[in-house]
Every structure is written in structure tokens, then in C-alpha cells.
Amino acid sequence: MAVAVGAATTACSVPGPGTGEVAVVGEDPRIIVHDFSAGPDMALTLELEYLPDEGCLVAHSGDEDAEEGVMTMAPLWPKEVSPLNEGGMVGVTVASVGPIVSGDTFTAGGAPWDLPDGGQEIDLPRACLPEGGFVLVNEDSLSRDTA
Numbered sequence: 592m593a594v595a596v597g598a599a600t601t602a603c604s605v606p607g608p609g610t611g612e613v614a615v616v617g618e619d620p621r622i623i624v625h626d627f628s629a630g631p632d633m634a635l636t637l638e639l640e641y642l643p644d645e646g647c648l649v650a651h652s653g654d655e656d657a658e659e660g661v662m663t664m665a666p667l668w669p670k671e672v673s674p675l676n677e678g679g680m681v682g683v684t685v686a687s688v689g690p691i692v693s694g695d696t697f698t699a700g701g702a703p704w705d706l707p708d709g710g711q712e713i714d715l716p717r718a719c720l721p722e723g724g725f726v727l728v729n730e731d732s733l734s735r736d737t738a
Contacts, residue, residue: 607670613706615714617674619646620681623713625667625727631702632729636736637666641681641693647719648682648693650726664723665715667704669730685733700732 608614608626615621620641637650640663653661668683675684675692682692691697704727706713710720 613667613710613713619676620648620674620683621646621715621719622648622672622674622683623665623667623715623725624670624672626670627727631704631727632700632732633702635699635701635726635728636696637699637726638696639666639682639691639693642718643681645716645718647715649719649721652726662703662723663721664703664726665710665720667725667727669728669733671730672728672733687731688733688735691733691735696736698734698736700729701727703727 607616608624610626610628613623613625616624635652637652640649640651641647642649648666649663650666651661651663672683672685675682675690680690680692682690682695684690688697703723704725706725710725713720
């Protein structure tokens with residue numbers, strides 16, 4: 592599946608992605624949002640982490656004690672998700688769920704995802720685009736882990 596990468600450097604220049612594209616929105620944290628009409632629907636359990644020096648979020652999957660270990664990826668959020676940095680809480684706001692903040696575990700439908708050229712056109716620090724690549728999070732699939 593070919594996917595266009597339309598990466599904006601700030602929320603002011605482009606409010607969000609076009610159809611089939613990704614864009615960087617927000618100031619701190621800066622998040623990557625997508626407008627894909629369909630995507631894979633694996634059940635994912637992820638832990639959100641805020642990188643304060645870079646002003647972005649990454650997601651961890653897996654278990655340190657498990658054979659596969661932990662993989663760190665850059666989340667590709669649905670376009671309806673917005674960055675959150677308020678009252679010491681840093682993360683994202685999901686209209687149907689509320690805030691998901693650094694340290695929270697959440698579940699979603701989605702899968703690891705490849706962008707053209709590895710997402711090199713995305714204007715974020717290298718730490719925000721980890722070796723684990725990207726993880727696509729599907730619209731209307733997010734829920735906060737309450738355990």
C-alpha cells in the first residue's frame with residue numbers, strides 16, 4: 592500500500608494530514624497523526640512515554656521478561672487525537688477515551704507500520720523516530736488500560 596507522507600513542521604502550517612497522509616501536529620508534545628481509511632487491526636497493548644528533551648511521545652510494546660523483549664516505536668495516531676500538555680500531564684487526548692498520558696498503558700487496534708523512505712520526511716528529532724519504526728493506531732480502537 593503506497594502512503595503519502597505530508598509532514599508539517601508545526602501545527603500552524605498544516606492543521607492535519609490529507610487523506611492517506613501523516614502530519615506532525617502540536618508543539619510539546621509533537622505527535623504524528625494519520626488519515627488512513629483502513630489499516631491492520633491487530634490487538635496492541637502499548638505503554639506511552641514522553642521524551643521531554645525532544646518534546647514527543649513514543650510507545651513501547653512487549654515485555655522485558657519475555658523472549659521478544661520491548662520494542663519502542665513512534666505512534667501514528669488517528670487524526671482526531673490531539674496533543675496534551677496540561678497540569679503536569681503530557682500525552683494525548685482521545686475524544687472517546689479522554690487523556691492517555693506518559694506512563695499509561697493503553698490498548699488499540701493497529702500494527703507496526705512502514706512509511707515510504709522510513710518516514711525520513713517527518714520533521715522530528717531522531718529519538719522520536721526510534722529503530723522500532725512506527726505503530727499505526729486505528730481510529731475508534733483506543734482504550735486506556737484500567738488494570
